[in-house]
Amino acid sequence: MFPRRLVLAALLCSALASGARAAALEVQDDRGITVRLAAPPQRVVTLLPSLTETVCALGACNRLVGTDRYSNWPASVQALPKAGGLDDANVERIVSLKPDLVLAAGSARIIGRLESLGITVAALEAKSHADTQRVIRAVATLVGQPGADALWARIQQDTQAAAARVPPALKGQRVYMEVDASPYAAGPSSFIGETLQRLGLGNIVAPELGPFPKLNPEFVVRAQPDIVIASTRNLDEMATRPGWAQLAALKRGRVCRFASEQFEVLIRPGPRLGEAARLLADCLVRLPQ
Known part of the structure; x- marks a missing residue:
């Protein structure tokens, strides 16, 4: 028989280990609420594409049992049940999926x-690079997957490599990055604006306007950006907007146009931030000087 003190020591170690595991599955979310899980969740529903991509990039894609309707990367998630969008998520559908954990945007009504x-x-x-790192770590903690720091390091390396490819002549040039035709722009405090800054570019939007301000169309015309970045669909109709045909960047072909799949990479603050930087650099090196 084992001495009593060895048995007690073993029990104490087991209890401490259990406590460490429990503590490891605890994060404070964007509401300031502490979210705790007794064990790594085996059935996860994500209601934001960037969260879906983060779960998968951390190696837990097999835990997903449902996503929002816009989640489409990696390709395997397209076959999962869809539970609506940010404003119209379907409660009954989510409940039927029996999730251990739902990951959602703080603004989700559900x-x-x-x-x-x-x-x-x-x-x-996430609304910034720092937010993205924080969210990656939080998701990794909740799903009990290692690799958050390695994933973030890879994003940083990819972004740095993209920045090294940008022609020196473009450094400091002012960009108008359109995220929606309203028009909403990516300001310098947004994750997109931060990526542009890492690439050495300026921004026609002042920081005090916020991360994604809705601009007066005349503001863009007056600002005369050196480079325009947008989806192919939006770029194709820009010249028809009142006064926009006078944008020198449009007339000189100093534009970066992206098909929908590539544009989605640019506007999602998740594990593909480094890929977004590469896509931008790919365009920038081809611009007429």
Whole structure:
């Protein structure tokens, strides 16, 4: 028989290990609420594309049982049940998926309803590079997957490599990056604006206007950006907007146009930030000087 003190020591070690595991599955979400899980979740629903991509980039794609309708990367998630969007997520559909954890944007209207039904929800949404790193770490903690720091390091390396390829002549040139035809722009404090800054570019939007301000169309015309970046669809109709045909960047072909799949990479603050930087650099090196 084992001495009593050895048995007690073993029990104490087991208890400490269990406590460490429990503590490891605990994060504070964007609402300031502490989200705790007793064990790594085996059934996860994501309600934001960047969260879906983060779960998969951390190697937990097999835990996903449902996503929002816009999640489409990696390709395997396209076959999963879809639970609506940010403003119209389907409570009944989510409940039917029996999730251990739902990952959602803090602005999602559905959070309170899900929590009232006993479903654990973590509200996590990135608006900057620092936010993205924080969200990656939080998701890794909640799903019990290592690799958050390695993933972030890879994003940084890819971004640095992209910045090294940007022609020196473009450094400091002012960009208008359109995220929506309203027009909404990516300001310098947004994750997109931060990537542009890492590439050495300026921005026609002042920081005090916020990360994604809605601009007066005349503001863009007056600003005369050196480079225009947008989706192919938006770029194709820009010249028809009042006064926009006078934008020198459009007339000189100093534009970066992206098909929808590539544009999605640019506007999602997740594990593909480094790829977004590469796509931007690919365009910038081809611009007429």
